[in-house]
Amino acid sequence: MKIDPFEFDIFEGLIKSVCEEMSSILIRSSYSVNIKERKDASCAMFDLKGRLIAQSENIPVHIGSMSFAVIGALKRLGSLNEGDLVILNDPYIGGTHLPDVTVAMPVYYNKKVLFYLAVRAHFADIGGSSSGSIPIALDLTEEGVIIPPLKLYKSGYLQIDVLDLLLANFRDPDLVKADLDSMIAALNHGAVRIRELLQRYGTRIVGYSDKLIRYSALKVTNLIKKIPAGRYTFKDFMDDDGIESENIKIECCLIITGKKMTIDFSRSSPQVKGNINCVLPVTYSACLYVIRTFIFGEVPANSGLLNPINVVAPEGTIVNARFPAACSAGNVETSQRIVDVLYGAFSKCLPDLVPAASGGSMNNVCFGGFNPVNNKRFVYYETIAGGMGATPHKSGESAIHMHMTNTSNTPIEIIEREYPVTLINYS
Numbered sequence: 001m002k003i004d005p006f007e008f009d010i011f012e013g014l015i016k017s018v019c020e021e022m023s024s025i026l027i028r029s030s031y032s033v034n035i036k037e038r039k040d041a042s043c044a045m046f047d048l049k050g051r052l053i054a055q056s057e058n059i060p061v062h063i064g065s066m067s068f069a070v071i072g073a074l075k076r077l078g079s080l081n082e083g084d085l086v087i088l089n090d091p092y093i094g095g096t097h098l099p100d101v102t103v104a105m106p107v108y109y110n111k112k113v114l115f116y117l118a119v120r121a122h123f124a125d126i127g128g129s130s131s132g133s134i135p136i137a138l139d140l141t142e143e144g145v146i147i148p149p150l151k152l153y154k155s156g157y158l159q160i161d162v163l164d165l166l167l168a169n170f171r172d173p174d175l176v177k178a179d180l181d182s183m184i185a186a187l188n189h190g191a192v193r194i195r196e197l198l199q200r201y202g203t204r205i206v207g208y209s210d211k212l213i214r215y216s217a218l219k220v221t222n223l224i225k226k227i228p229a230g231r232y233t234f235k236d237f238m239d240d241d242g243i244e245s246e247n248i249k250i251e252c253c254l255i256i257t258g259k260k261m262t263i264d265f266s267r268s269s270p271q272v273k274g275n276i277n278c279v280l281p282v283t284y285s286a287c288l289y290v291i292r293t294f295i296f297g298e299v300p301a302n303s304g305l306l307n308p309i310n311v312v313a314p315e316g317t318i319v320n321a322r323f324p325a326a327c328s329a330g331n332v333e334t335s336q337r338i339v340d341v342l343y344g345a346f347s348k349c350l351p352d353l354v355p356a357a358s359g360g361s362m363n364n365v366c367f368g369g370f371n372p373v374n375n376k377r378f379v380y381y382e383t384i385a386g387g388m389g390a391t392p393h394k395s396g397e398s399a400i401h402m403h404m405t406n407t408s409n410t411p412i413e414i415i416e417r418e419y420p421v422t423l424i425n426y427s
Contacts, residue, residue, distance in 0.1 A: 008215070011201075011208040012300055016054045018193045019043045023056035026119060026186040031178035033418050034124045034381055038407040041121035043186060045194075045209075046070050048113065051303040053209045061096060061335055061404040062120050063301055064288040065281035069094030069102045070116050073149040080116075082108040083156030085184065087166075088149045089126065091140070091279040092323040097331035098126045098144040099133050099381075103152065103183045107191045109198045114206055117190045119183045123176060125368070125379040127169040132366025132381045136242045137275050137326040144328075145169040152180075171368065171377045216304030219295050224308060227256045227349050234344030235267075236337055238318070241274025242329075248272055248318055250334070252341045254349065263287055263342070264312040265319045277321035278330035278338065283313050286338040286404060290346070294353055332362040332383070335404040352392050358402045359386020371420045380419050383407055 022043035030036045042062035044055040050071035055063055072094035073086045080086065088094065089101045104118035126133040128144035137143045150162055163180075167173035197205050235251035249269040255262040271277045288305050299305070313320040319338060321327055340357050347354040363384035371378045383405050390396035401407055412423050 008208070008211065011205070012054075012212060014197055014201075015045065015205070015209065015212065016300070018190050018197075019045055019054050019056040021193060022117070022119065022186040022190040023058055025189050026121070026182050029185055030121075030182040032124060032175050033410055033414060035121050035179060035182070037410045037414050038382070040407050041119065041183075042066070043119050043190065044117070045190070046116040046118065047206075047209050047213075048115075050074060050116065051213060053115075053212060053302050055301050057301075057406075059120075059122075059404075059406050060289040061282060061285050061331060062100070063292075064285040064303070064306065065094070065096050066102065066118050066120055067094075067303055068281040068284070069120070070104055070118055073104055076149040077151065080106040080113070081155055082106065082111075082113075083153060084151055085153035085187070086149050087147055087152040087162075087180075089145075089147045090149075091281075091327050091331075093148060094281060096279065096282050096285075097134075097328045098128070098140070098146065099123050099328070100331065101126070101147070101183075103180070103187060105153075105187050105191065107194050109195055114198070114203075115194055115209075117187050117194075119186050121179060121183055122381075123170075123179065124381040125171045125176075127171070130366070131171065131368025131379045132364070134275065134328040134332070134364060134366055137328065138243070138273055139324040139326055141324060143275065143326055153184075171379055174376075212300045213302050213304035213307070216300050216302050217307035218304075219299050220291055220305055221259050221308045223291075223294055224256060224259055224261050227261075229256050229258070230349070231255050232345045232348040234341055234348070236341050236344065238276055238334060238337055241272040241276050243272070243274040245269075245272040245274065248276070250318060250337055250341045252338075252345045254345045256349070260308055260310070262310045262312060265317065266312055266314055268313075268317045268319050271316055271318055271321040271325045273326075275326035275329045276318070276334050277325040277327045278319050278334045279327055280313060280320045282331050282335050283319045283338060284311060286335050286342065287311055289404065290339055290342040294346070294350065329364075332364055332405070336360050336362060339403045355391045356389030356396065358389045358396075361386060362401075362405045369420075373420060378419055380415070380421070382410055385409060 042058040126144035133144040238248040251267040368379040
């Protein structure tokens, strides 16, 4: 693949800047603490096949998984018209867990769709049986509102009945409505930026989108070539599922053969009754994240990272649960353990590059109630930073978000301003 390196860098920066600008607008204009302070959201750009082209550097668990959402929406709804906007959160149609809500839209230029844009944001509450929407549940319906791919806008017109139905199920509908407006604003800005690039550079933007994907795939292929052929296995366990199962195994076998790699989870435990089941998009995101960390230098985060890799995750297992299994904690807890297992397997073939195990949890804290100051219900959601493992060349870090989460901590001043609580100690 012959590429002018200078021109390639320019186009990579231009395409990625669209997503970064979208992310900046979303974070600066949103109302919820979860987005504006913790920055628990991601923005991405896709080609007509639904392949990830570029993404803002926000949340690793969103990388890779958003492609499933775009592809799932297109399968359900068919082609999208100019001005259509789709909303979804169903983990079994491309979502991760119900609190992660995705909105997506096509980008038309000269009456032809050329790209898709998507924004995914973690809502502090999506309904369900408990505040924070990560309850101890037996199936998906207990965890919150399930949103299959729906057109929130059709040809530029808001479908008010769809919006009203959704907002009626949230504990703080005004906050959700405000955040949705911010997500839509980010999408609209991204579409404007893409059209400006198309007007300036023409369809070369489309061609370079494909080159970005092929370049990332080439970088992974070169990595695989450096790994000795063989099978490298590692396993670890989730303590329990909160209901009945204990020592739930996640086992990974790396199979290296020439230019190809297989990541096989076939020997992992069956899905469980509790909410720690992982859906396939989350498992793919964990694989993509780990692979990316082994590549030296900058590499575009796109679908090409997994092109040379075959991920085997049998349906009905803890790493690819079957509907309607509960999965709210699979996204935030099991995803971290999948990363640990992947690094454990890679430690046997790339020992000098693999860090020691990290905290292995996002440490979710959720609570809610009634705020007497504004006479409204409130929900507080936080992921508490743990520790990051050391490498052969550097000591580890304490109190830092790692791996599949990349959020900020909510400042104490913001917590006390936004919620009817007082912090006595933070340590």
